[in-house]
Structure formats: C-alpha cells, structure tokens
Amino acid sequence: xxxxxxxxxxxxxxxxLRNQIIIGxxxxxxxxxxxxxxxxxLADHIGINMHTVNKAYSVLKQxxxxxxxxxxxxxxxxxVDKLRGLEEMKxxxxxxxxxxxxxxxxxxxxxxxxxxxxxxxxxxxx
Amino acid sequence: xxxxxxxxxxxxxxxxLRNQIIIGxxxxxxxxxxxxxxxxxLADHIGINMHTVNKAYSVLKQxxxxxxxxxxxxxxxxxVDKLRGLEEMKxxxxxxxxxxxxxxxxxxxxxxxxxxxxxxxxxxxx
DNA sequence: ATACTTGTGATAACATATATATAACAGAGG
DNA sequence: CCTCTGTTATATATATGTTATCACAAGTAT
Numbered sequence: 001x002x003x004x005x006x007x008x009x010x011x012x013x014x015x016x017l018r019n020q021i022i023i024g025x026x027x028x029x030x031x032x033x034x035x036x037x038x039x040x041x042l043a044d045h046i047g048i049n050m051h052t053v054n055k056a057y058s059v060l061k062q063x064x065x066x067x068x069x070x071x072x073x074x075x076x077x078x079x080v081d082k083l084r085g086l087e088e089m090k091x092x093x094x095x096x097x098x099x100x101x102x103x104x105x106x107x108x109x110x111x112x113x114x115x116x117x118x119x120x121x122x123x124x125x126x
Numbered sequence: 127x128x129x130x131x132x133x134x135x136x137x138x139x140x141x142x143l144r145n146q147i148i149i150g151x152x153x154x155x156x157x158x159x160x161x162x163x164x165x166x167x168l169a170d171h172i173g174i175n176m177h178t179v180n181k182a183y184s185v186l187k188q189x190x191x192x193x194x195x196x197x198x199x200x201x202x203x204x205x206v207d208k209l210r211g212l213e214e215m216k217x218x219x220x221x222x223x224x225x226x227x228x229x230x231x232x233x234x235x236x237x238x239x240x241x242x243x244x245x246x247x248x249x250x251x252x
Numbered sequence: 253a254t255a256c257t258t259g260t261g262a263t264a265a266c267a268t269a270t271a272t273a274t275a276a277c278a279g280a281g282g
Numbered sequence: 283c284c285t286c287t288g289t290t291a292t293a294t295a296t297a298t299g300t301t302a303t304c305a306c307a308a309g310t311a312t
Contacts, residue, residue, distance in 0.1 A: 068260095
C-alpha cells in the first residue's frame with residue numbers, strides 16, 4: 001500500500017486519501033475486483049483514525065469508484081457514468097484553465113501536460 | 127458585475143467568488159488595471175457579508191491576480207509566475223485526469239474539451 | 253461454538269474553517 | 283467635514299475535520 005499523507009497540507013486527510021486511491025485506479029495499481037485494506041488496517045498503517053479512512057471510502061463509494069461489502073471490505077468497482085464524468089471534468093477544467101490562462105499558459109502547453117500524464121497510464125485506453 | 131453565487135453549493139462563497147473573478151479575467155471581462163467593486167459594494171450587491179468578499183480579494187491578491195489599494199480598491203494586476211503556474215496545473219490535472227480516466231474518458235476527449243474552453247477565451251468580448 | 257474481523261452507527265470532544273454582525277481606524281478625496 | 287477605501291479587532295453561530303470510545307450485526311477462521 002503506497003499511500004503518503006502530508007499532514008501539513010491544507011487538503012483534508014480523507015481527500016488526500018481519496019485522490020491517491022483514484023490515481024491508483026487510473027494507473028492500474030488497483031484493478032477492478034481488487035480489495036483495499038480494511039478501514040482499521042489502513043488507519044493503523046497511516047496512523048490516523050478509523051473514521052477518517054471510512055469517510056474516504058464513503059466518498060469513493062458515493063462517487064462510484066468502489067463498493068463496500070461487509071464481508072470483503074472495500075472492493076474496486078467502477079460505476080462508469082461517462083456523460084456525468086464529462087460534465088464534471090468540463091466544470092472543473094473551466095476554473096483550472098482560467099487560472100492557467102491568467103498565468104499565460106497556452107492551450108498547446110496544456111495539451112502537452114495532458115499527454116504527459118496520460119503516458120503515465122501505460123496500459124491500453126478503454 | 128455578473129456574479130452569481132449558489133448558496134446551496136458545497137463550495138465556500140469566497141471560493142465561488144474567487145473562481146468567477148479568475149474566469150472573468152481569463153475571458154477578458156476584467157482587464158489589467160480595471161477596478162473591482164469595493165468589498166462593501168459587492169457584499170451589498172450579492173447580499174453577503176463584507177468580510178466574505180474581503181477574504182476572496184485577499185486570496186486573489188495572495189495568488190497574484192489583483193492588488194489591493196486603500197485609495198483605488200481592488201485592481202486587476204497579474205503577477206505572472208508561469209513556472210509555478212505550470213507546476214500547479216500539473217498537480218491539479220493529475221487528480222482530475224485520473225478521475226476522468228476511471229470514467230473511461232480518453233485523452234482525445236480531454237483535448238477536445240480544452241479546445242472548447244480556450245475558444246471561449248477567444249470569442250468572449252470584454 | 254468461540255474468537256476475530258468486517259462495515260456501520262452513535263456519541264462526545266476538540267480544533268479549525270466559514271460566515272455573519274458590529275465597530276473602529278487611517279489614508280485619500282470630495 | 284464628510285465619505286469612501288482597505289484593514290483590523292471582537293464576538294458569535296454554524297459547519298467541517300479529526301480523534302476517541304463503545305457498541306452492534308454479519309461474515310470468517312479455528
């Protein structure tokens with residue numbers, strides 16, 4: 001389990017946890033059907049409270065990345081709502097790109113960054 | 127002043143304010159040297175507290191989008207640190223694209239959205 | 253059957269963040 | 283003098299994040 005929490009970050013711990021797991025799924029470190037550590041295990045391992053992990057898992061479930069099973073624990077299970085995903089991405093990008101635009105970042109430079117990051121997803125595209 | 131606040135949003139009011147002003151700058155609705163409404167004016171207009179507007183302005187100042195002058199009020203003044211801007215963008219995009227990747231969004235689709243948004247910058251009139 | 257582990261829930265406590273409400277101050281300009 | 287600016291200072295209320303216990307129902311392991 002390669003999870004690193006920055007306790008000095010202004011980002012909430014459960015958000016950092018959520019983000020790293022999402023990145024883990026995108027980079028195929030976790031795959032459909034894989035089980036994540038139990039809330040207590042992961043909490044002990046990181047050194048945080050059980051409920052903080054539980055909150056991260058709850059968010060991931062609500063966003064359609066995992067399923068929570070009393071028997072197996074947290075299981076990677078992608079609920080793909082592509083249309084909604086596209087809408088969310090466009091909404092988020094609108095702010096992010098505006099910020100970059102004010103810093104004189106061009107569309108070409110953004111395209112380049114996109115490709116760099118997608119290269120990290122070394123497996124086949126869906 | 128075309129500012130719309132969603133009071134039911136989970137995003138803080140001062141963040142919504144910050145985002146809309148950044149988008150306003152990116153789309154040339156506000157230009158270098160333009161003055162924003164005073165904290166009291168804008169607060170009255172939107173129907174929120176003065177300090178909430180002041181916080182938005184303080185964040186915008188700290189991030190290098192405006193300057194605050196006791197005489198003139200808030201003035202658009204871009205402090206362009208492109209290298210840092212690129213780093214921030216890549217950090218933010220890493221999470222955002224991972225989320226999209228899990229929803230089966232391809233690199234090509236992201237490129238398309240980028241171009242769509244950048245088109246809004248070109249055709250928007252001040 | 254016993255012991256253990258799973259997610260889940262309730263509750264309490266504390267720190268921080270958000271937002272509001274007043275009030276006052278110093279500098280600039282009418 | 284009066285009014286407008288950002289700024290600072292309190293105080294208050296609410297929400298959020300995090301930790302800490304305690305407990306429960308359901309599944310697994312021995």
